[in-house]
Amino acid sequence: MRGLIERAFVHRITASLFVVWCAPFVASCVHPCAEPSAPLEAAHTYEAETCARRAAMEASVAAADTPYGTLRTAHYALGDGSTGDWDSLPVFSRPVRRLRVRGGSASDAALDQGPVMRLETDDIPGYVAAGERAFTRYPIQIDLGLSPLRDRTTAERMGFTVEDDGLVRGVIEVETSTGWTVSLTCAGCHAREIDGVEVLGVPSERIDLGSLLGHREWPIGSVDVTSDGIANPIRPADLRPIAYQSRLQHTGNLFNSRIARMVRIETLMISQLSENFRPERDVVAAIALFLEAEGNALPRPDSSHEGAALFSDTCGGCHRGEALSGPPVSVDVVGTDAVATTGGQRGTGAYRAPSLLGVAERRGLFHDGSAADLSAVLGLTESTHAGHRFGLALSREERERIADYLGAR
Secondary structure, three states: OHHHHHHHHHOOOOOOOOEEOOOOOOOOOOOOEEOOOOHHHHHHHHHHOHHHHHHHHHHHEOOOOOHHHHHHHHHOOOOOOOOOOHHHOOEOOOOEEEEEOOOOOOOOHHHOOEOOOOOOOOOHHHHHHHHHHHHOOOOOEEOHHHHHHHOHHHHHHOOOOEOOOOEEEEEEEEEEOOEEEEEEOHHHHOEEEEOOEEEEOOOOOOOOHHHHHOOOOOOOOOEOOOOOOOOOOEOOOOOOOHHHOOEEOOOOOEEOOHHHHHHHHHHHHHHHOOOOOEOOHHHHHHHHHHHHHHHHOOOOOOOOOOOHHHHHHHOOOOOEOOOOEEEEEEHHHHOOOOHHHHOOOOOOOEEEEOOOOOHHHOOOEOOOOOEOOHHHHOOOOOOOOOOOOOOOOOOHHHHHHHHHHHOOO
């Protein structure tokens, strides 16, 4: 496993640009497929070019021999129109509406029934606005087991915010062949209220999907997104700095690039639709560019802060550069719970060093959410989490400086 990771490091790509040769079985591609460096051009290329999507997928798979990697290699953007090519799947495009609990006072107009999104203008502001809407409206998990969320008390007990008029945040209904079915959106797991404002992209620490879906072994705020038969629930990631990650997924299973992130979102949606449908690609591109804009807006720590040098000396080996991110670290080194990375569909034997941009606003840190917050990681408050004991030899005052540095707004 370590040899696999070391080989992957040799082929590391950056998040801003990579050049790869088209797969030989894509007959229409006879030239190198370069990923455009500009966001809008990358979105257009992803939407229109099978070759570019395939190239980005192949370049992004860091552990090609994992079930996760082999499934996508076998089915994604084959370019041959076969029934096994996910490009041949019918597009899932159904009307959606906001979920109103029984007895809620919200008007029918407030349900905002209609398509997931409309791309009003073909420019970055247009994509970002459309992506924000899609983030709160695309049916990412359609499940009859979610129907209890139509009850206000149940929805609130399961950690969802129900507005005064009965509309549930992060949950919608989608029109299916059996009627209106409850579904989570991206915002169902990746949204949190901070200072009275809902912030999209930040993982919620309150959701209790395990109790709702019959998996009581899942801790509150976590979800098992794999189908490998191994119980390895993980904490949803903070998606705001995703463009600044060296790797994608907690286990670093994917190299990062702009089109790779779009492919990642698309294949996630295909998996959630039981590989029977695929999403509209402008929806995927819009969500990706919205999240990139969220990351660009995150505050950066002040390099003149008194904690900057301490952070660089103590933490900068893994959380490096402007992105405060880095390549995966062996689980033997980081010492956190190893289940998610030593088995299952995405195991690499390591965990990525996540970007720390915006870390002060997160709750339930590490892949398993075992550290309550940044103060717990730095030993400023009591915590029972295992592993990641870095920096604890510093004095309390020094650790407080690092916490203040990372929390600077």
